[in-house]
Amino acid sequence: xxxxxxxxxxxxxxxxxxxxxxxxxxxxxxxxxxxxxxxxxxxxxxxxxxxxxxxxxxxxxxxxxxxxxxxxxxxxxxxxxxxxxxxxxxxxxxxxxxxxxxxxxxxxxxxxxxxxxxxxxxxxxxxxxxxxxxxxxxxxxxxxxxxxxxxxxxxxxxxxxxxxxxxxxxxxxxxxxxxxxxxxxxxxx
Numbered sequence: 077x078x079x080x081x082x083x084x085x086x087x088x089x090x091x092x093x094x095x096x097x098x099x100x101x102x103x104x105x106x107x108x109x110x111x112x113x114x115x116x117x118x119x120x121x122x123x124x125x126x127x128x129x130x131x132x133x134x135x136x137x138x139x140x141x142x143x144x145x146x147x148x149x150x151x152x153x154x155x156x157x158x159x160x161x162x163x164x165x166x167x168x169x170x171x172x173x174x175x176x177x178x179x180x181x182x183x184x185x186x187x188x189x190x191x192x193x194x195x196x197x198x199x200x201x202x203x204x205x206x207x208x209x210x211x212x213x214x215x216x217x218x219x220x221x222x223x224x225x226x227x228x229x230x231x232x233x234x235x236x237x238x239x240x241x242x243x244x245x246x247x248x249x250x251x252x253x254x255x256x257x258x259x260x261x262x263x264x265x
Contacts, residue, residue, distance in 0.1 A: 086153070088135050090171055096132055103136045104143065115141060154188035162209040168246040169212045173204050176254055180261045192234075195257075201264035202257055203237060214241045214253065216260045227256060 093099045098106070106126070112118050115137050122133035159167040170193070177184050177195055187194040192205035192215075203215040215230060215237030223229045226241055233240045241253060 082153075085135060086155075088132065089139070090174075092132065092136075096126075096128055096136075100136065100139060104140055107136070107140045154190060155193060158188075158191065158193075158206050163206045166206045166209075166212050169243050169249060170204055170206070172246045172249045173212075173214065173243075173253075173257075176249065177202070177257055177261065180258060183265075184261070195261075197261055197264040199264050200236060201260040203234065205234070207233075210244060212243045214243055214257075215239070216241065216256055217263070218256060218260055219263070221256075221259075226252065 089100055092103070096103070103122075107118060107121075110118070110121060112121065118137035118140065119130075119133050122128040122136055123130060128136065155170065159170060174186055174193070178186070181197075183197055185194075185196040187196055192203045194200050195202040195204065201217050205213045205215065207213045213233060215234050216227075216239045217237050218227070218239050221227065221239060223239065228240045228242075230237050230240045239256075241248075241256070243249060243253075
């Protein structure tokens with residue numbers, strides 16, 4: 077499945093810390109200490125002073141200049157809006173889940189809504205929602221599956237899914253969660 081330019085940029089942002097040692101927010105802090113006006117100046121600074129590759133330097137410079145111009149990534153990216161402010165610390169949970177389900181097959185679609193991200197194949201099989209500042213709720217369609225200790229009935233959480241799993245850390249996204257997601261993914265095919 078071909079990626080849009082926005083999806084490609086988001087993938088780079090998602091991998092920024094792993095590949096450069098800093099998050100986008102941390103790079104913004106570095107660039108705030110400079111007195112540059114032009115894109116090329118930021119690019120040269122990032123490449124020569126911080127050994128950032130051209131692609132990442134270009135992305136960081138564009139994102140930073142857009143943020144200065146009031147075109148913040150969060151203004152157009154529903155996922156960034158969902159994990160802004162008090163819920164920012166929950167973003168690694170989302171990132172781990174998104175990466176996990178994208179590994180299931182090239183037919184997985186992540187469809188951001190205002191309050192959650194729908195995980196779809198031919199039909200929705202799960203959703204990821206930052207419900208509180210301390211928790212992400214993973215809703216899964218597992219018709220006929222008995223609720224258990226972690227796998228709760230969805231109840232009033234969301235009528236579009238049959239079960240819910242409460243996730244407080246990225247470490248909660250484990251093999252058990254992957255098995256439930258894979259089961260729901262297979263049923264949606």
